[in-house]
Amino acid sequence: MSRVVILSGGVGGAKLVAGFAELLAPEELTVIVNTGDDFTHWGLRIAPDLDTVMYTLAGLAHSEQGWGLEGDRFTALAMVERYGGPSWFRLGDRDLATHLVRSEALRAGATLTAVTARLCAALGVGQRLLPMCDEPRRTVFDTTTHGALSFQEYFVRHRFQPVLRSIRFEGAQEPTEAVLAALAEAQLVVFAPSNPYVSIDPIVTLRGVREVLERRRVVAVSPIVRGAALKGAAAKMMLELGEDPSAAAVARRYRGLVDLLVVEEGDGFAADELGVQVHETSTIMRTLADKRRLAAEVLERGEDQCG
């Protein structure tokens, strides 16, 4: 039984995960990771959020760019480019090994949950990393300008410039049993400051997840700081989907799921009618000390105030 279960996407989420990893023993921490942006590229099964969290916990993540491995090189990519192959998704040489081993294991019949556990064990990651589901569940962006786009087309290829009409998820609707069990047993569930629409929604809309979350203490950290997303496209998405980009909009999005919303200093708002408490603090995580401090505050407030 994990003391804390974090729901996370990639970059922003991994920062808070790193903070919790500083505070808790490995066996006290489980991370449920979005797989809605997984895709197949060069014939390889790529799970960007899983890898970002895994590399972060293994101490291998690139310290600045938020994806890939520190010091990785791109010689295979340059050669693929020379062959006229697609090079818009930047796969590093060492990163490639992750996708090769995972793809081979999946072809041999392993579940994504099992192969993730194997990769983590090999990298010495003691925390439990759970993909939200084993079967593909794909985020699809319906845009007014470019029609329906896959996650990587929208984010990487078009740098989230197409105008959104709606977001939907295609494919699997079932979380894994491991995900449901981890949530059912968690002392505290944390929504990392990931994009609510494309990192947290794909998880909480899986069958049975909302029901189990309603019975748990849940603290969310807002990814919106003073009307903008710290990283990524959340604020632009909110505007295009008819929301004001604010911590309050995040609270509305998480209504019924979250007991406490942690927001940036000065972003507080009266949220009594949403049934959610609001706690202001510094949510910007630049250093490991920032991450650890925010994680400690989430843990303290979560264990104090919820339930």
Place this chain on the structure above:
Amino acid sequence: MSRVVILSGGVGGAKLVAGFAELLAPEELTVIVNTGDDFTHWGLRIAPDLDTVMYTLAGLAHSEQGWGLEGDRFTALAMVERYGGPSWFRLGDRDLATHLVRSEALRAGATLTAVTARLCAALGVGQRLLPMCDEPRRTVFDTTTHGALSFQEYFVRHRFQPVLRSIRFEGAQEPTEAVLAALAEAQLVVFAPSNPYVSIDPIVTLRGVREVLERRRVVAVSPIVRGAALKGAAAKMMLELGEDPSAAAVARRYRGLVDLLVVEEGDGFAADELGVQVHETSTIMRTLADKRRLAAEVLERGEDQCG
């Protein structure tokens, strides 16, 4: 119509191919390459002989080891190893790109012939490189010590130490139309000094190849020099299969196919009863000048004496 069509395996064959590439305009040279040692590894389709010849003609081949690219690194391999994946076959980072692009194109329905042409064009290789067939045809080694072994198991994993009982080819029996057409139109066919059993036999035993070769001028270069293979396992194979390792045994192997056998100085023998002429010269190719000189001699003697 090519002036010269070379049948080739990997390392030794690629040397003579390099010599011919020095002599002839690109459009005058076609190479038909053995694919009997192709295999699938890390989920990738690998064609070692095709790649060795392609890298050689592109000027990218490693100058000493006989496989892979000069200056290639092995960071992906080291990471696969860290994950506990198989690392006995040494795939370099840039080499990986070749296999990734090829595998993806094959999955998308391209023929091996078509994807080889595409890879060659991207690398500026103007000569025509033809895989012997588009469908898998696998060399199988029946051994007295290790049972049936695939090519890579026998050669790479067990370093050709298991004792051979016989060699057979499983799978496709049809060459491509491009192979048959190239042979039918060739002014001169050359068997490179590749292993007769596992580089040349897989090609000449394809349906219809022997018949078309019987109507063509064919010069073979013996890979056996003073009773030993210059590189690789040909001499050991011959012994285990009941032949003395000699240029004469190579002539017997190629009986009915070859008009002229080029052998090392001092390796000459009376071969009238085999219906083959023998020409002695220096066949050892260390430098590019060696390769060019041997190719020139094969060309001259082939065009002079055959037919």
